[in-house]
Amino acid sequence: MPAAGSFGSLLDALRGVTWPARRTIRGPAAGTHRSRQRGISPEFTEYRPYRQGDDPRRLDWKLLARTDRAFLRITNDRATLGTILMLDASASMAFPLATQGKWTQACRIAIGLAAVANSAGDPVGVIVAGERGVAQLPPRTRRSVIGEAARLFESIEPAGSASLEPVLSLVRPTQRIVLISDFLADDDTLLRAARERITAGADVLAIHIVAREELEPSRASIIAQDPERPELKRSMVDETRQGYLEAFGAFRAELARGWRAAGAAYFEVPADEATDHAVRRITSLALAVSTEMRGA
Amino acid sequence: MTFLAPWALWAAGAVSAAVVALHILASKNPKVTALPTTRFIPDVPLRATARALRLSDVLLMLLRVAAVMLVGVAFARPELTGARRAVGRVVMVDLGAHDRDRTEAADSASRYYARGDVLISFDSAAHAIRGDNALTSLRGEHDSTLARASVSAALAAGMRAASELRGDADSVELVLISPLAASELDAATRAIRAAWPGRVRLVRLAAVDSVAAPVSIDVRGATLDDPVRAAIAMLPRADTLNKRTRLVRLDRGAPSGADTSWATRGAAYVRWPASLDSSGWHRRARADTVGAVIGGIGDLGEAIVVSTFVPTVDAAVGHVVARWVDGTPAATERALGRGCVRDVAIPIARSGDLALRESTRRLVATLAAPCGGLVSFVPASDSTLTQLRGTGPLVATRALDARSSSPSRLTTWLLIAALALLLVEPLLRRQRAAA
Numbered sequence: 221m222p223a224a225g226s227f228g229s230l231l232d233a234l235r236g237v238t239w240p241a242r243r244t245i246r247g248p249a250a251g252t253h254r255s256r257q258r259g260i261s262p263e264f265t266e267y268r269p270y271r272q273g274d275d276p277r278r279l280d281w282k283l284l285a286r287t288d289r290a291f292l293r294i295t296n297d298r299a300t301l302g303t304i305l306m307l308d309a310s311a312s313m314a315f316p317l318a319t320q321g322k323w324t325q326a327c328r329i330a331i332g333l334a335a336v337a338n339s340a341g342d343p344v345g346v347i348v349a350g351e352r353g354v355a356q357l358p359p360r361t362r363r364s365v366i367g368e369a370a371r372l373f374e375s376i377e378p379a380g381s382a383s384l385e386p387v388l389s390l391v392r393p394t395q396r397i398v399l400i401s402d403f404l405a406d407d408d409t410l411l412r413a414a415r416e417r418i419t420a421g422a423d424v425l426a427i428h429i430v431a432r433e434e435l436e437p438s439r440a441s442i443i444a445q446d447p448e449r450p451e452l453k454r455s456m457v458d459e460t461r462q463g464y465l466e467a468f469g470a471f472r473a474e475l476a477r478g479w480r481a482a483g484a485a486y487f488e489v490p491a492d493e494a495t496d497h498a499v500r501r502i503t504s505l506a507l508a509v510s511t512e513m514r515g516a
Numbered sequence: 517m518t519f520l521a522p523w524a525l526w527a528a529g530a531v532s533a534a535v536v537a538l539h540i541l542a543s544k545n546p547k548v549t550a551l552p553t554t555r556f557i558p559d560v561p562l563r564a565t566a567r568a569l570r571l572s573d574v575l576l577m578l579l580r581v582a583a584v585m586l587v588g589v590a591f592a593r594p595e596l597t598g599a600r601r602a603v604g605r606v607v608m609v610d611l612g613a614h615d616r617d618r619t620e621a622a623d624s625a626s627r628y629y630a631r632g633d634v635l636i637s638f639d640s641a642a643h644a645i646r647g648d649n650a651l652t653s654l655r656g657e658h659d660s661t662l663a664r665a666s667v668s669a670a671l672a673a674g675m676r677a678a679s680e681l682r683g684d685a686d687s688v689e690l691v692l693i694s695p696l697a698a699s700e701l702d703a704a705t706r707a708i709r710a711a712w713p714g715r716v717r718l719v720r721l722a723a724v725d726s727v728a729a730p731v732s733i734d735v736r737g738a739t740l741d742d743p744v745r746a747a748i749a750m751l752p753r754a755d756t757l758n759k760r761t762r763l764v765r766l767d768r769g770a771p772s773g774a775d776t777s778w779a780t781r782g783a784a785y786v787r788w789p790a791s792l793d794s795s796g797w798h799r800r801a802r803a804d805t806v807g808a809v810i811g812g813i814g815d816l817g818e819a820i821v822v823s824t825f826v827p828t829v830d831a832a833v834g835h836v837v838a839r840w841v842d843g844t845p846a847a848t849e850r851a852l853g854r855g856c857v858r859d860v861a862i863p864i865a866r867s868g869d870l871a872l873r874e875s876t877r878r879l880v881a882t883l884a885a886p887c888g889g890l891v892s893f894v895p896a897s898d899s900t901l902t903q904l905r906g907t908g909p910l911v912a913t914r915a916l917d918a919r920s921s922s923p924s925r926l927t928t929w930l931l932i933a934a935l936a937l938l939l940v941e942p943l944l945r946r947q948r949a950a951a
Contacts, residue, residue, distance in 0.1 A: 454554050454557035456549075463557070
C-alpha cells in the first residue's frame with residue numbers, strides 16, 4: 221500500500237493539468253465544465269430573438285433600445301462535475317506480491333485524477349471495494365480530500381475477492397465515474413451496470429491496470445495459482461506460454477471493445493508506467509473529446 | 517608443484533563432471549507462483565517436474581565443484597618444489613661409544629651432506645638433525661654416549677627419512693658413516709638392509725681398535741681389608757705409560773669435585789662407597805634379601821655373583837650396568853663430559869670369602885671397566901660389508917612409499933578450505949530453496 225506522504229512528486233508533476241468532461245453536463249454549481257444550460261455567465265455566445273416565456277431578465281436592453289428589437293443574450297454556463305473514483309481492492313490487485321505494483325499504481329492514478337479534478341473545483345469522492353466491504357469518501361470539493369484519500373488507500377490491504385458492480389448503484393448517474401481495476405473479478409455484470417449509468421448520463425472511464433509480469437511472464441517454468449481462486453492452478457511452461465499470451469491478449473482486446481462500445485473511455489495502464497504520464501494520457505483523451513465537441 | 521597421487525585429480529575431475537551434469541540435467545518441482553491471470557493459461561495437466569538442458573543454480577554448482585576439486589587436490593598430495601636435484605642423500609653418522617669427540621665423524625659427514633639432505637645421528641637409537649645448521653649441531657654434541665651404535669636402527673631411520681627427499685631430488689642415496697664394527701651389526705641388520713632396493717655408500721671411520729685397551733684401576737678411600745680392593749688386586753695390572761691404557765678411578769669413600777673434573781676428561785669414575793648408608797643415595801623403603809647380582813658391560817660378558825645380599829639403597833638414575841636378581845638396578849652409569857660416572861650400590865661383606873670368589877672378581881672387573889665397558893671394535897667382515905653395501909642403483913624418489921610421510925601443510929589447508937565450502941553449501945542451498 222502506498223504511503224500517504226509519497227504522492228508529493230506526483231502532485232507536483234500534475235500541476236496545471238485539466239480534465240474536462242467528455243460531454244456537456246447538467247449541473248447547478250458554477251464550475252469549469254461546459255454546461256447544457258445557457259445562463260448568465262459573462263462569456264457571450266450568441267443572440268436569440270425573444271420568445272414568449274423567456275426570462276425577461278435575460279433581454280439585452282441596450283440592443284432593444286438601439287434597434288427596438290428584443291433579443292436574448294445567450295451565454296454558456298459552466299458547471300462542476302462530481303467525480304467518483306472506484307477502486308478494486310481484490311487479491312489480484314496485490315500482484316506482484318513483492319511490490320504490490322498493481323495496487324500501488326491504482327492508488328497513484330486515483331490520487332492523480334483526484335488532484336486534477338479537485339484543482340478544477342469538482343467534488344471528488346472515493347469508493348474502494350475490498351474483501352471487507354466498501355470503504356468510501358463522499359464527494360468533497362475541499363483540498364483535504366486528497367490527503368483523506370491517500371490515508372484511506374494506506375489503510376487498505378488488497379485481499380480476497382471483490383466486485384465493483386454492486387458499488388455502482390451507490391453513485392449518482394450524473395457524475396463522472398472512474399473504475400480502476402484489473403477487471404479479472406467481474407464478468408459482464410459490471411459492464412452492464414456501467415452501461416446503464418452511461419445511459420443515465422454518467423461519464424464512465426474504465427482504467428485497466430495490468431502488471432508487466434502478466435503481459436510478459438517469465439521464461440521460467442512455474443505452476444501459476446490464481447490468488448482469488450487458490451484451487452485454480454495451471455502450468456506456465458514453454459508449451460503453454462504462447463497460448464496464455466494469446467488468450468490474455470484476446471481478453472484485453474475484448475475488454476476494451478466492450479467498454480468503448482458501451483460509451484465508456486477505456487485505458488490500459490501497465491503497473492510500471494509512470495503515473496503522471498498515465499494520468500496525462502487519461503485526461504488528454506477527455507480533453508480531445510471535449511474540444512472536438514466544442515468545435516462541432 | 518608436483519602431485520604424489522595424481523590419480524586423485526582425475527577422480528575429482530570425474531566427480532566434478534558428474535556434479536555439473538546433474539546441475540544441467542536435474543529436474544525439479546517448479547515453484548507455485550501467484551498469477552492473477554492464471555485462468556488464461558491453457559488447461560493442460562500439471563507437470564510435477566521441469567527438465568531443462570541448461571545450468572541451474574550456477575553458484576551452488578560452482579561451490580560444489582570447488583569443494584570436490586579442493587578435496588581431490590588435497591588427496592593428490594601436492595608438494596611445492598623448487599629446482600630438483602639429481603641425487604639427495606641421507607647421511608647416517610655413527611655417534612656410538614667408539615669416538616668421543618665426533619670430529620672424524622663430523623668431518624666425514626660434511627663431505628657428503630649438502631643443503632636439503634637429511635642428516636641422522638645414531639648410537640643405539642637414531643634421530644634426525646634438522647635445520648640449516650645440522651652439521652654445526654652434529655659437531656656441537658659433546659655429550660658422550662655410552663651405548664653401542666646400532667646399524668639396524670640407522671638403516672631403519674634412514675629409509676624412513678628418505679621419503680622426505682621426494683620433493684626436491686630424483687634419486688636418493690644412503691650414506692652410512694661408521695666404524696662398521698661387527699658388534700654394531702645384529703641379526704636384524706640383514707633383513708632391514710634387504711628392504712632398501714638401492715645401494716648404500718659405506719664410509720668407514722678409522723677409530724677402531726681391534727683389541728680392547730688395557731685398564732688401569734686406581735682404588736681410593738679403601739681400607740686395607742676392603743673386599744673390593746682385594747678383588748681388584750687380583751686383576752691384571754696395566755702399564756700406565758701406555759697411551760692406550762684407559763684410566764678408571766674406583767672410590768670407596770666420598771666423592772670430591774676433583775674426581776668429577778677428572779672424569780670429564782675421558783676417564784671412568786666408579787663410586788662404590790664402602791658404607792652405602794652414608795652414600796646419600798635413595799634409601800629403600802624396605803630392606804630385603806636378594807640372592808644374586810648380575811653385572812655386565814661391553815664385551816666382558818655377564819658376571820653373576822650368587823650370595824645373600826641385603827641392598828639398602830638404590831643407585832642413582834642412569835644406564836643400568838648391574839641388576840639384582842629381582843630386576844632392580846644395582847649399579848648405573850651416566851655420561852659426564854667425555855667420561856662417565858658409575859654408581860655401584862652393591863654391599864660386599866668384609867667377612868667371608870665373597871671377595872675371593874672368581875665370580876666376584878669378574879663382577880668387580882666389569883664394574884671397574886672403562887666407560888661403555890671394554891669394547892673391542894672388531895671390524896665387520898668384508899662379505900658382511902659387501903652385503904651391506906649392495907650393488908643396486910640409486911633409488912628413484914618416486915618409487916618410495918608415500919604413505920610413510922606426514923601430510924604437508926598445503927594438504928591440510930586445502931582440506932580446511934574444502935570443509936569451509938561444504939559448510940557454506942547447506943546455507944546456500946537453504947537460501948536458494950527459500951528464494
